[in-house]
Every structure is written in C-alpha cells, then in structure tokens.
Amino acid sequence: MTTSDTTTTSECPIILDVKGLSTDFVMKRGTVQAVRDVSFSVHAGEVLAIVGESGSGKSVASLSILQLLQPPGRVVAGEVRYRGQDLLLLSKREMRDVRGNKISMIFQEPMTSLNPVFTIEDQLTESIRTHMKLDKKAATERAIEMLRLVGIPSPEQRIKEYPHQMSGGMRQRVMTAMALSCDPDLLIADEPTTALDVTIQAQILALLADLREKIGMAVILITHDLGVVAESADRVVVMYCGQVVEEATAQALFERPLHPYTLGLLESIPGMEDTEDDGQLYMIPGMVPNPLNLPKGCAFAPRCSWAIDRCASDMPPLVELEDGRKLRCFVDVTAVEPAAPACAPAESAPAGPTPAGPSPAGPASGEVRA
Amino acid sequence: MTEPLISLRNVSKHFTMDRDLLGRTTSVLKAVDDLSLDIYPGETFGLVGESGCGKTTVGKLLVDLYEPTAGEIVYNGVDLAKVSAKERRRYCRDIQLIFQDPYASLNPRMTVGDIIAEPIRVNRLQPVEKIDDRVGYLLNAVGLSANYRNRFPHEFSGGQRQRVGIARALAMEPKLIVCDEPVSALDVSIQAQVLNLLDDLSEEFGLTYLFIAHGLNVVKHISDRVGVMYLGKLVEVAPKRELYRNPLHPYTKALLSAIPVTNPALRTKRILLEGDVTSPIDPKPGCRFAGRCYAKGECVGCACDDEMPPLVEVSPGHFVACYLHPGAR
Ligand SMILES: Nc1ncnc2c1ncn2[C@@H]1O[C@H](COP(=O)(O)OP(=O)(O)OP(=O)(O)O)[C@@H](O)[C@H]1O
Ligand SMILES: Nc1ncnc2c1ncn2[C@@H]1O[C@H](COP(=O)(O)OP(=O)(O)OP(=O)(O)O)[C@@H](O)[C@H]1O
Ligand code: SF4
Ligand code: SF4
Ligand SMILES: [Mg+2]
Ligand SMILES: [Mg+2]
Numbered sequence: 086m087t088t089s090d091t092t093t094t095s096e097c098p099i100i101l102d103v104k105g106l107s108t109d110f111v112m113k114r115g116t117v118q119a120v121r122d123v124s125f126s127v128h129a130g131e132v133l134a135i136v137g138e139s140g141s142g143k144s145v146a147s148l149s150i151l152q153l154l155q156p157p158g159r160v161v162a163g164e165v166r167y168r169g170q171d172l173l174l175l176s177k178r179e180m181r182d183v184r185g186n187k188i189s190m191i192f193q194e195p196m197t198s199l200n201p202v203f204t205i206e207d208q209l210t211e212s213i214r215t216h217m218k219l220d221k222k223a224a225t226e227r228a229i230e231m232l233r234l235v236g237i238p239s240p241e242q243r244i245k246e247y248p249h250q251m252s253g254g255m256r257q258r259v260m261t262a263m264a265l266s267c268d269p270d271l272l273i274a275d276e277p278t279t280a281l282d283v284t285i286q287a288q289i290l291a292l293l294a295d296l297r298e299k300i301g302m303a304v305i306l307i308t309h310d311l312g313v314v315a316e317s318a319d320r321v322v323v324m325y326c327g328q329v330v331e332e333a334t335a336q337a338l339f340e341r342p343l344h345p346y347t348l349g350l351l352e353s354i355p356g357m358e359d360t361e362d363d364g365q366l367y368m369i370p371g372m373v374p375n376p377l378n379l380p381k382g383c384a385f386a387p388r389c390s391w392a393i394d395r396c397a398s399d400m401p402p403l404v405e406l407e408d409g410r411k412l413r414c415f416v417d418v419t420a421v422e423p424a425a426p427a428c429a430p431a432e433s434a435p436a437g438p439t440p441a442g443p444s445p446a447g448p449a450s451g452e453v454r455a
Numbered sequence: 456m457t458e459p460l461i462s463l464r465n466v467s468k469h470f471t472m473d474r475d476l477l478g479r480t481t482s483v484l485k486a487v488d489d490l491s492l493d494i495y496p497g498e499t500f501g502l503v504g505e506s507g508c509g510k511t512t513v514g515k516l517l518v519d520l521y522e523p524t525a526g527e528i529v530y531n532g533v534d535l536a537k538v539s540a541k542e543r544r545r546y547c548r549d550i551q552l553i554f555q556d557p558y559a560s561l562n563p564r565m566t567v568g569d570i571i572a573e574p575i576r577v578n579r580l581q582p583v584e585k586i587d588d589r590v591g592y593l594l595n596a597v598g599l600s601a602n603y604r605n606r607f608p609h610e611f612s613g614g615q616r617q618r619v620g621i622a623r624a625l626a627m628e629p630k631l632i633v634c635d636e637p638v639s640a641l642d643v644s645i646q647a648q649v650l651n652l653l654d655d656l657s658e659e660f661g662l663t664y665l666f667i668a669h670g671l672n673v674v675k676h677i678s679d680r681v682g683v684m685y686l687g688k689l690v691e692v693a694p695k696r697e698l699y700r701n702p703l704h705p706y707t708k709a710l711l712s713a714i715p716v717t718n719p720a721l722r723t724k725r726i727l728l729e730g731d732v733t734s735p736i737d738p739k740p741g742c743r744f745a746g747r748c749y750a751k752g753e754c755v756g757c758a759c760d761d762e763m764p765p766l767v768e769v770s771p772g773h774f775v776a777c778y779l780h781p782g783a784r
Contacts, residue, residue, distance in 0.1 A: 136642075238733055253511065311717050351717065
C-alpha cells in the first residue's frame with residue numbers, strides 16, 4: 086500500500102460517514118465520555134488510520150459504529166451513515182446482517198474473541214457458512230485458504246486445533262482470516278498486527294492492500310504503530326481524550342504535524358538510527374487526564390508545551406484548514422516556540438529521570454521537562 | 456569470564472500432533488528444537504523472530520511452565536531437573552514472567568494493592584506487618600502513587616496496568632524477568648515510559664531480562680545482546696550494535712529490512728520472503744530457513760537441504776547458523 090494514491094481514493098464515494106458520535110459510560114462514580122463528538126468519513130477503497138493514546142476512545146468508537154458496545158456503554162449522540170443508511174437506527178437483526186456481510190471487524194484482543202472450547206475450523210466455517218451460504222466442505226476449503234493467506238503454515242492440520250495451541254500472533258491472524266473470509270466492503274481492524282513480527286506484518290498489510298485492489302475494500306486501521314500508518318494509510322485521524330484533535334493525509338501528517346500531541350507522539354518512537362547512545366526515550370510529560378474528570382478547556386493542556394492561558398478555560402474547536410486538514414488547537418506550532426507545560430500533575434510524573442530532549446523536529450528540548 | 460545466570464542446553468519442547476492406533480506419535484510440532492542459550496547476570500537479552508517460532512515457549516520453559524522434552528536448564532550452575540522441591544520453589548521465585556497482555560493478566564476482582572501483596576504473603580517474603588510498606592515501596596518504584604493501592608485494574612490505563620504487572624513481578628525479588636512482549640500492546644508514548652522504567656529498575660535492582668518483542672526498534676533500544684529465532688532454532692546471536700550493523704543470517708537481513716518507518720527517506724530496500732511460511736510440524740531435515748531462503752543459490756555446494764547448519768562463532772560474540780559463513784561447513 087502506498088500513500089501516493091490519496092487523490093484517487095478521495096474521489097471515490099464516501100461509504101461510511103460518522104457525524105457527531107458521542108459515547109458515554111455511565112457509572113456510579115460518574116460518567117466517562119469515552120467518545121466526544123467524533124466525525125470522520127471513509128471513502129470506498131480507502132485506508133483511514135486512527136491513532137491516539139491508550140484510552141483515547143479508538144476501540145469504543147469502532148464498537149459504537151457496529152453497535153457492539155456492552156453496557157454501561159451507550160451512544161448518546163450522532164449518526165453513523167453506511168452507504169446512506171444510519172446504522173444506529175437498525176434493529177439488532179438487521180445489524181447482524183451488516184456485520185460480517187458488509188462490515189467486519191478484527192478485535193483488539195483475539196483471546197477474548199476466540200472461543201476456547203471450539204476448534205479454529207468450527208469458528209471459521211460457522212461464519213463462512215452463515216454469510217456465504219456455502220456447504221460444509223466448501224466452507225472448510227475456504228477457511229483453509231484464508232488461513233494460508235494470513236501465513237499460517239500447514240493450515241489443513243492447524244485448522245483442527247484449539248486457540249490455546251496457537252501462538253499469540255497466530256491467534257491474531259485467525260481473527261484476521263475470519264474477518265476477511267466474507268469479502269467485506271469495509272474492514273475495521275483494531276490493532277491487527279500488534280502480535281506479529283515485521284515480515285508477517287508486511288504480509289498481512291499486503292493482503293489488505295490486495296483486497297482493497299480486488300474487491301474495493303475500505304479499511305479503518307486502528308494502530309499505535311506510526312510506521313505502519315506511514316506506509317499503509319491514506320488519511321489519519323488523531324484522537325486524544327475521546328476527541329479528534331487532528332486529521333490529515335498520512336503524508337501531510339508526517340511531514341508537518343500540527344497538533345502538539347501529534348508532535349509528542351512522533352517524538353516518542355524509538356529510532357533505528359545507528360547511535361552509540363541508547364539513553365532515555367522521549368516521553369510526553371504527564372499523563373492522560375482522569376476520564377471522570379476531564380479538563381474544562383483543551384484536554385491536552387496539562388501536558389502541552391505550547392499551552393496559553395485560554396487553553397485551560399476554553400475548548401478549542403475542530404477547524405478545517407485551507408488544505409483540507411483539520412486541527413483542534415489555538416496555537417500555530419509552526420510559528421510559535423513552546424514554553425514549559427502549564428502544570429504536570431505530580432503523581433503522574435513518570436518514574437526515573439526526565440526523558441532526553443526531543444530532536445529538532447519536535448518541541449525545543451529542555452523546556453518540555455515536567 | 457562471568458558464569459551465565461541461566462543456560463538452556465540443547466533444550467527441546469515438542470508437542471504431539473497426531474498418534475497412530477497404537478498411541479505412537481506420528482506427527483510432532485517442534486516448538487523449540489535443540490536450542491542452547493546463555494544469559495549472563497545483569498544483561499538484557501532480546502529475543503526476536505517470526506510469529507510462532509517458539510519465543511513464548513522459550514519463556515515458558517524458563518519460568519517452569521513447560522517441562523522440556525529434551526535437554527537441560529541450568530541455573531547458577533545447577534541442573535533444574537535434579538533439584539529438590541524446595542530449591543525448585545526458590546527458582547520459581549527468582550525467575551518471573553511479565554505477560555504480554557496487561558488486561559488479561561491481572562485479576563479484575565482484586566485491588567492493585569492485593570495483587571502485589573499476594574506473592575509477598577504466599578512466599579513469606581516479608582513479615583506481615585511490613586507488607587503494606589513493601590507494597591507502597593514497589594508502587595513507587597514503578598512510578599505509581601502508593602494511594603493507588605485501593606483501585607481496581609480497570610481503573611488504570613494500559614501503561615499503568617503494565618507497571619502494576621511489573622510491580623507484581625518485582626514483589627518476588629526475582630533475579631531474572633522474562634518480559635513477553637511487554638510493550639507491544641501499548642502506544643508509543645506509554646511504551647517509552649515502560650522501557651525507561653525497565654532500564655532504571657535493572658540498575659536499581661540488578662535485574663537480568665529476557666526481552667521478547669516484535670518491535671525491532673524497541674529491542675534495539677533496550678537489549679545488550681539479541682538472539683534471532685526461526686522455527687524453533689536460534690539462527691543468529693550477537694551484541695546488539697553488531698547485529699543491527701552487520702546482520703549475517705539471511706532471515707535477520709529480511710527482518711531488519713521490513714521495519715516500517717515514518718520517514719520515507721529512511722526506508723531501505725525490502726527483502727520480501729517468497730513462498731509459504733514454513734511449518735514447525737514434522738520439519739524437513741536441512742536448514743529451517745531453506746524453504747524461503749533467497750540466498751541459498753549463492754551457497755554453492757552447501758548442505759542447505761540436508762542438514763541444519765550449526766550455530767558457530769564467526770567473530771567475537773557473533774554467532775550465526777548459516778552455511779554461507781565459513782566455519783559452519
Ligand atoms: N466498560 C467500560 N467501563 C468504563 N469505562 C470504559 C469501559 N470501556 C472503556 N472505557 C473507557 O473508555 C475510554 C476509551 O477506551 P478505549 O478502549 O476506546 O481506548 P483505546 O483508544 O482503544 O485505547 P487502547 O489503545 O489502550 O486500546 C477509556 O477511558 C476507558 O477507560
Ligand atoms: N500448548 C501447545 N500445544 C500445541 N502447540 C503449541 C502449544 N504451545 C505452543 N504451541 C506451538 O508452538 C509453536 C511456537 O509457539 P510460541 O507461542 O512459542 O510462538 P511465539 O514465537 O511466541 O509466537 P508469537 O510471536 O506469535 O507469540 C507454535 O506453532 C504454537 O502453535
Ligand atoms: S496549545 Fe492549547 S489548544 Fe493547542 S494543544 Fe496545547 S493546550 Fe491544547
Ligand atoms: S544455510 Fe543455506 S538455506 Fe540456510 S540460511 Fe544459510 S544459505 Fe539459506
Ligand atoms: Mg483499543
Ligand atoms: Mg508469543
């Protein structure tokens with residue numbers, strides 16, 4: 086997959102249009118607003134990446150789209166239009182038809198979504214038979230073929246196994262095989278390659294690219310691996326504390342990140358440069374705020390080196406810039422030097438010495454220290 | 456020369472796949488096959504390799520969750536198979552495992568304080584009245600406030616939960632910690648926190664790590680030496696810098712070339728592996744990588760398809776198992 090064909094996919098029709106999606110978890114201690122007024126769209130055949138800190142609402146957003154939220158989770162606002170139809174208005178039965186047939190999902194935790202008491206064959210053929218109307222033999226053949234495509238060796242033998250007999254990465258690939266077996270129109274892949282080595286990861290990403298080519302499948306790729314994003318996504322949505330804080334084409338985002346959180350994220354990647362010094366890695370100072378007690382203004386303000394007075398009191402809106410990018414920030418980081426963060430909660434100070442200062446691409450070193 | 460803290464000597468772990476009518480094994484999966492490895496006190500040994508090549512199995516053998524099919528595990532000079540029950544318990548305390556999945560490895564019904572106190576209580580590592588202090592100390596050591604002890608795991612973020620797992624492992628006062636992909640599930644900013652923490656703790660507590668991971672940049676950052684596995688075998692071992700600068704095994708080269716990077720200018724030419732992933736079930740004789748090796752053609756007159764090349768030292772501390780390198784033939 087390359088990032089160069091963005092123009093072609095953005096001319097394709099929008100197949101999924103998420104508007105103002107908000108999801109809450111109402112608990113005794115308070116309400117977690119896990120997803121706050123999130124909007125994005127996916128074009129046919131496009132790969133849209135969603136990145137963001139752990140706990141920023143990526144998984145909850147995708148579960149909301151597919152009506153798979155468990156209570157106390159509830160969508161409280163917004164619409165999810167799939168090829169014109171609002172999925173949130175569909176009945177459970179209609180929704181089940183969409184899932185697996187049109188939209189399928191690779192879940193973040195394969196261990197929790199594979200059933201330990203059934204063989205891989207049972208689980209794969211069941212979904213193939215219900216959605217593709219194949220007989221048992223044909224379904225098994227299809228299942229074996231899918232396992233081969235995701236790089237499981239000796240699939241004829243391994244299909245008879247139970248999930249616990251497979252390695253972590255193999256279980257993850259079984260999930261992928263299951264999600265792809267019905268030729269979906271849209272795939273939501275929540276961290277599909279975390280348990281894989283880079284060569285098999287490349288094989289899986291190539292498989293997705295191939296399906297995109299052949300059947301025009303679109304992909305929402307949720308991942309924390311920014312290398313994977315750079316190499317396989319057309320556009321990127323960056324989330325922080327349940328909100329979209331930046332949206333851009335993959336190329337633009339890596340060339341010129343505009344949100345202070347995005348800058349910090351790029352800075353935290355351990356490099357592959359051949360340096361003698363493998364000292365401390367850069368860390369974004371402070372911690373994600375308590376979801377039960379979000380800051381009044383910009384959610385990133387307590388950790389932001391660029392914060393100005395109004396960041397603590399006003400919520401920056403998500404604005405569309407001239408070049409089609411979107412940004413939720415009061416400050417133009419390309420024009421202003423960062424200052425020290427307003428406040429970094431003491432209890433959240435990471436253990437150990439302060440991180441080494443970031444390189445010239447990021448905020449000026451030293452001043453970011455908590 | 457220092458003595459290794461722990462050694463695997465020709466260790467195998469095989470799983471039976473199929474038996475005939477008489478109950479004789481007809482098909483075996485060789486998860487780990489005749490593997491030897493020394494880990495020295497105070498070092499961080501990084502273990503990488505293809506998904507399914509046996510890394511977790513090596514980890515489970517080390518923490519005594521699996522019994523080896525063959526070979527011996529030697530700890531502080533003593534063969535584990537020959538120790539008394541009491542010494543074995545001591546061993547199990549010395550070697551701790553940090554699981555890959557912070558979500559699944561903590562009991563959701565226990566408070567974080569109880570999760571950390573339990574191993575201390577069960578093993579009587581501290582007098583009862585001191586346990587509370589110890590828990591607070593360990594929480595601080597991993598960068599969490601002692602006030603967090605009454606919270607439940609689901610109230611923590613992924614990175615905080617991972618640190619709770621580390622605090623629980625530290626509670627046992629271990630010598631060696633096997634970290635099975637401790638950061639794969641975390642986003643980069645939290646990865647950085649956990650990696651920095653492991654680094655600090657190794658200095659403070661004099662810990663030795665076996666660090667299993669897929670992120671080659673992460674392994675490069677944290678390890679002293681790195682071992683590369685392919686289908687149950689170690690195919691290359693070298694000090695980290697040497698391995699990344701001068702990879703010798705064709706699989707290692709392919710692996711290093713496939714790392715996705717954010718900067719297109721740093722993208723190197725990919726070595727794509729052709730053919731199906733090789734199976735560990737009833738492996739053919741010969742080099743385990745032969746079925747996918749793109750360099751086999753260069754190896755004129757080699758026994759690639761007949762015999763697995765031995766792991767030989769080609770320069771000080773740099774071992775490789777490939778016939779392309781003189782000494783292996
Ligand atoms: N069952 C639940 N009860 C209460 N809060 C929840 C529940 N599930 C999720 N949350 C909260 O919703 C927020 C978003 O969680 P989500 O799982 O979407 O994060 P994520 O972006 O997918 O993170 P990660 O990268 O760690 O997977 C978090 O603050 C989380 O604590
Ligand atoms: N209990 C078991 N029964 C049968 N086969 C097993 C068992 N445990 C592991 N295996 C097999 O042994 C091989 C090695 O598995 P292992 O979990 O060690 O791989 P790994 O290198 O950790 O892979 P990953 O990177 O995907 O986690 C795999 O083919 C796996 O299916
Ligand atoms: S500069 Fe202000 S608005 Fe922008 S990210 Fe920082 S705190 Fe938020
Ligand atoms: S021994 Fe032969 S098949 Fe094996 S890695 Fe070396 S060249 Fe390739
Ligand atoms: Mg998630
Ligand atoms: Mg594993």
